[in-house]
Amino acid sequence: MTAQGFDGVERRGLMFVLSSPSGAGKTTLSRMLIDRMPGLKMSVSATTRPMRPGEVDGRDYFFVDKVKFEAMAKQGELLEWATVFDNRYGTPRAPVEAALSAGQDVLFDIDWQGTQQLREKARADVVSVFILPPSAADLEKRLHTRAQDSEEVIRGRMNRATHELSHWAEYDYIVVNQNVDDAFAEVQSILKAERLKRERRIGLTEFVRGLQRQLEK
């Protein structure tokens, strides 16, 4: 699984994970990353939760029923999966493997349970970012302004936020999403720096040898 860096040095593709309590801004930041960062592909999850207004099957999620989800899990088609808010969510394996071997990095919007499973499978290739809301009041306001869930679902998501938050320290980076442009710039810097890490850049030895040969002439 290798990617060509923008400077021509070959490197391993990475798995870039964003997690947060619901409403903190993962979806917003993911869309900005996909639009503005070449070489990054979104992993589209399968879920048993109902589609929200404005969501598109195959773009936001693959919306499947419980029977289909169980069959996918049983046949090893999911790289990881978890139950969140009484619904099942999982990452289809094939598109991730195809993207990585085509030299792309893959972006995941998954919860802490999925992040743990990815880390167990490919620790060195996983870069994880936890997004925090600036305050509980902002989180609640964002869940309301999104206007896509019932009062009851919003209450459930607020109640679960404390549990989600408790996993913040398992992540490599923490970003507070107060101003969305600032938060995006921070997440983008993390990805740019991680792409340059020496241990991912398997083509470096050859590149430096080439430089040395040129210097010796």
Ligand SMILES: Nc1nc2c(ncn2[C@@H]2O[C@H](COP(=O)(O)OP(=O)(O)O)[C@@H](O)[C@H]2O)c(=O)[nH]1
């Ligand atoms: N483990 C795992 N979690 C997922 C996956 N897809 C989405 N999630 C998480 O499930 C939670 C609920 O997602 P969703 O219903 O879209 O609500 P959101 O929190 O408003 O984005 C979020 O924490 C997502 O990150 C997946 O494939 N695997």
Ligand SMILES: Nc1ncnc2c1ncn2[C@@H]1O[C@H](COP(=O)(O)OP(=O)(O)O)[C@@H](O)[C@H]1O
């Ligand atoms: N920095 C921000 N300031 C104000 N509103 C925001 C900010 N970031 C995201 N939002 C809004 O908050 C709502 C929830 O964001 P979303 O990206 O759907 O969160 P998540 O995917 O984590 O559940 C959306 O309506 C989004 O437009």
